[in-house]
Amino acid sequence: MTVKFPESFLWGGAVAANQLEGAYNEDGKGLSTQDVAPQGIKGPITEVPTEDNMKLVGIDFYHRYKEDIKLFAEMGFKVFRTSIAWTRIFPNGDELTPNEKGLQFYDDLFDECHKYGIEPLVTISHYETPLHLSKQYNGWVNRELVGFYERYARTLFTRYKGKVKYWLTFNEINSILHEPFMSGGIYTPKEQLSKQDLYQAIHHELVASATAVKIGHEIDPDAQIGCMILSMPTYPLTPNPDDVIAAMKSEHMNYFFGDVHARGVYPGYMKRYFRENGIEIHMEPGDADILKHTVDFISFSYYVSICETGDDNSRNQTEGNLFSGAANPYLEASEWGWQIDPQGLRYVLNMFYDRYQKPLFIVENGLGAKDVLITGEDGVPTVNDDYRIKYLNDHLVQVGEALEDGVEIMGYTAWGCIDLVSASTAELSKRYGFIYVDRHDDNTGTLDRYRKKSFYWYKDVIATDGQSLQR
Numbered sequence: 001m002t003v004k005f006p007e008s009f010l011w012g013g014a015v016a017a018n019q020l021e022g023a024y025n026e027d028g029k030g031l032s033t034q035d036v037a038p039q040g041i042k043g044p045i046t047e048v049p050t051e052d053n054m055k056l057v058g059i060d061f062y063h064r065y066k067e068d069i070k071l072f073a074e075m076g077f078k079v080f081r082t083s084i085a086w087t088r089i090f091p092n093g094d095e096l097t098p099n100e101k102g103l104q105f106y107d108d109l110f111d112e113c114h115k116y117g118i119e120p121l122v123t124i125s126h127y128e129t130p131l132h133l134s135k136q137y138n139g140w141v142n143r144e145l146v147g148f149y150e151r152y153a154r155t156l157f158t159r160y161k162g163k164v165k166y167w168l169t170f171n172e173i174n175s176i177l178h179e180p181f182m183s184g185g186i187y188t189p190k191e192q193l194s195k196q197d198l199y200q201a202i203h204h205e206l207v208a209s210a211t212a213v214k215i216g217h218e219i220d221p222d223a224q225i226g227c228m229i230l231s232m233p234t235y236p237l238t239p240n241p242d243d244v245i246a247a248m249k250s251e252h253m254n255y256f257f258g259d260v261h262a263r264g265v266y267p268g269y270m271k272r273y274f275r276e277n278g279i280e281i282h283m284e285p286g287d288a289d290i291l292k293h294t295v296d297f298i299s300f301s302y303y304v305s306i307c308e309t310g311d312d313n314s315r316n317q318t319e320g321n322l323f324s325g326a327a328n329p330y331l332e333a334s335e336w337g338w339q340i341d342p343q344g345l346r347y348v349l350n351m352f353y354d355r356y357q358k359p360l361f362i363v364e365n366g367l368g369a370k371d372v373l374i375t376g377e378d379g380v381p382t383v384n385d386d387y388r389i390k391y392l393n394d395h396l397v398q399v400g401e402a403l404e405d406g407v408e409i410m411g412y413t414a415w416g417c418i419d420l421v422s423a424s425t426a427e428l429s430k431r432y433g434f435i436y437v438d439r440h441d442d443n444t445g446t447l448d449r450y451r452k453k454s455f456y457w458y459k460d461v462i463a464t465d466g467q468s469l470q471r
């Protein structure tokens with residue numbers, strides 16, 4: 001039996017400004033934290049942008065977006081998730097007035113989407129904190145960021161009212177636990193960052209996120225505003241109750257973010273964690289009320305699941321999407337060591353829905369792989385990416401299962417629908433796209449675009465409302 005996805009299901013793809021736009025210093029854009037991280041999370045931060053930083057050029061989407069949106073439309077996209085580069089709107093982050101050229105770029109981009117009936121889904125902050133806010137304020141550790149973010153978000157809601165209906169406040173907000181610079185613009189090296197400062201920064205982001213929900217609804221009552229969580233289901237490595245509790249505790253560290261966004265209060269297990277770790281969150285008057293502005297929907301990324309154990313001797317560490325855990329002996333891994341678990345997606349959809357009873361949106365999922373460009377039968381270059389088709393097919397079958405389970409799912413945006421620069425390793429050779437981009441890690445390439453085999457496959461999946469998926 002193949003599941004027919006609802007006609008209202010929002011099929012599409014996802015990207016982030018800093019990973020594909022390029023044009024890092026054009027039209028008044030300021031520097032962001034990404035412009036000084038040439039090796040992603042694997043290497044040091046530079047003083048100034050350096051030529052080996054692939055993100056400075058990205059895939060030149062800033063100048064080629066019309067061609068790319070046309071290709072997305074050809075696949076039948078109903079939604080396109082991208083982010084706004086904060087530094088195009090407020091180059092330093094603490095200005096009082098926005099940069100008109102930056103605002104105009106996104107106006108044009110969203111108009112281009114609407115031309116094809118594609119709904120934009122916009123992340124307000126996706127790993128691109130203005131560098132000035134990072135260096136001068138230490139990023140989200142500083143309470144002042146709440147005000148800067150509020151001004152930025154208010155500018156966006158006002159400008160794009162009626163043009164953007166779906167908003168996400170912070171990309172993978174829980175990733176700050178592991179990548180405080182990339183995720184939270186925190187300049188203090190993570191080895192030196194205290195838990196006190198980390199959780200205070202998290203509090204500021206949670207307050208900022210709830211503020212965005214509040215003002216977004218005031219400015220545009222039709223806007224739907226969601227949070228975005230890095231989901232990574234954590235299974236106990238064995239049935240040993242020690243492992244079960246270790247897995248539960250590890251899940252709590254991440255559920256915390258969804259719990260505050262969806263329920264509007266700090267959960268008891270976090271209060272205990274704060275007590276036991278000597279953390280005291282400084283709350284300003286009004287914060288508790290602001291947090292009650294809960295999100296309209298929960299969105300999340302899903303790539304891998306991990307295991308947890310109470311016994312460090314039985315741990316075989318695996319790689320993961322910014323987080324890692326104990327390896328699952330039943331699963332295979334991608335070329336980058338990320339363990340592939342399609343059923344984990346059904347599991348996480350059910351877990352979130354049982355917990356929150358709010359609509360869910362899968363806004364990232366996909367396989368990073370090395371592709372080989374070949375000449376197709378028609379003489380046009382292409383990629384036979386059957387491995388990617390299999391990965392996506394198997395995950396979408398599980399989305400169908402979750403729909404059958406009664407989970408309310410708004411849509412699915414495949415990550416990196418066009419090849420772009422990887423967030424963790426800053427490589428272009430880690431490709432996710434349905435569209436191949438001729439650009440390479442050594443900075444060579446024509447930037448030409450070619451349809452991969454998966455392009456036609458995804459087009460078919462969308463056209464048949466998922467009925468072409470293979471069980």
Ligand code: BGP
Pocket residue numbers: 016019171172301321322364368415421422423424425430
């Ligand atoms: C998520 C990020 C994305 C994206 C994706 C894939 O963590 O939200 O920005 O890049 O993971 O990760 P990577 O690019 O490291 O392969």
